[in-house]
Amino acid sequence: MLIQNTNNVEIVSVHYKTPELIYNQYKTVREFYPENPYRIIDGSDDGIVYFSDLEDNDVNFKVERFGYNIHHGPGMDYAIKNSVYEYILILDSDVSLIEPPIQKMMDVFSGYAVGKRLIVNANGIEKWQKKWWWISKPFIYSYIHPYCMLIKKEAYLEFKPFKKHGAPCLDAMIDIYNRQKTHLLTEFQIEDYVNLILRGTRGKWGINL
Numbered sequence: 001m002l003i004q005n006t007n008n009v010e011i012v013s014v015h016y017k018t019p020e021l022i023y024n025q026y027k028t029v030r031e032f033y034p035e036n037p038y039r040i041i042d043g044s045d046d047g048i049v050y051f052s053d054l055e056d057n058d059v060n061f062k063v064e065r066f067g068y069n070i071h072h073g074p075g076m077d078y079a080i081k082n083s084v085y086e087y088i089l090i091l092d093s094d095v096s097l098i099e100p101p102i103q104k105m106m107d108v109f110s111g112y113a114v115g116k117r118l119i120v121n122a123n124g125i126e127k128w129q130k131k132w133w134w135i136s137k138p139f140i141y142s143y144i145h146p147y148c149m150l151i152k153k154e155a156y157l158e159f160k161p162f163k164k165h166g167a168p169c170l171d172a173m174i175d176i177y178n179r180q181k182t183h184l185l186t187e188f189q190i191e192d193y194v195n196l197i198l199r200g201t202r203g204k205w206g207i208n209l
Contacts, residue, residue: 006102009150010037010085013093014075017044019051021093021197026054026061029091032100035060041079043070073168076146077161083153092147094197101193105150111184112156112176115149116191117142122174124167142182143173148190155184 011029015022022040029038040063042050051063070078080088089102105114120126121137146162146169159179160171176182 006033006106007035008085009087009089009102009106010039010083011089011091012039012041012076012079012083013091013095014041014043014070014072014079015050015093016042016069016072017046017048018093022051023054025091025093025096028097030058032097033102037085038062039064039079039083041070041075042066043068043075045069071164072146073162073164076168077163080151080153080156080162086153088151088153090146090149090151091194092196095147096195097193098195099193101148101188101190102150104193105186105188108186108188109150109152110186111152112159112181113144113149113151113184114186114188115144115146117144117185117187119143120167120170120173122170124165124170141170141173141177142185143167143169144185145169147196148194 011033013022013025026038029036038058038061040051042063042065044050044065045068049065051061054061055063076090079090087106108114118126119139120141120143121139122141123137124143127139156172160175162168163171173185176184
């Protein structure tokens with residue numbers, strides 16, 4: 001699939017009290033996409049007004065401040081449902097760009113989302129993480145990891161929403177599988193396009209995100 005103007009893809013990241021990560025991400029995003037709409041869902045609960053300097057100098061950059069920890073899954077759900085754009089590129093706050101991915105992702109888009117594909121069980125666990133108490137749950141669900149995911153709003157609304165969970169997209173991916181729509185999920189070699197700081201926000205603030 002080709003789109004004529006990648007400037008019409010909104011870029012979204014959910015933030016929680018790690019501004020240094022967003023500033024790093026912002027620099028790399030704007031290197032490749034200087035005019036794309038770019039929105040931060042800020043769930044910081046410390047009373048600090050983050051990124052007002054970026055808002056003042058970039059008319060296409062917006063921060064929505066909740067004043068409480070909205071959490072990653074609900075933050076993504078809110079961002080997608082309230083986007084005025086057809087496509088959204090979701091980036092973890094821990095992610096920066098090393099190459100521009102949007103057009104390449106659009107070229108292989110097949111209906112719902114494009115990104116790194118995992119195979120998980122109903123707990124959202126990959127096989128290499130398997131413990132004895134998960135052994136009865138088969139590893140059958142394709143899971144597009146949201147650390148860098150291109151998603152279509154209209155398709156997102158057809159399935160279960162993202163939620164607060166270690167694997168926030170799990171309900172949606174199981175719903176897609178149960179409806180025999182896994183062909184809507186496209187695997188993409190995202191590692192060639194992004195740098196991920198492992199456990200950047202989680203390492204600082206814990207797993208309750």
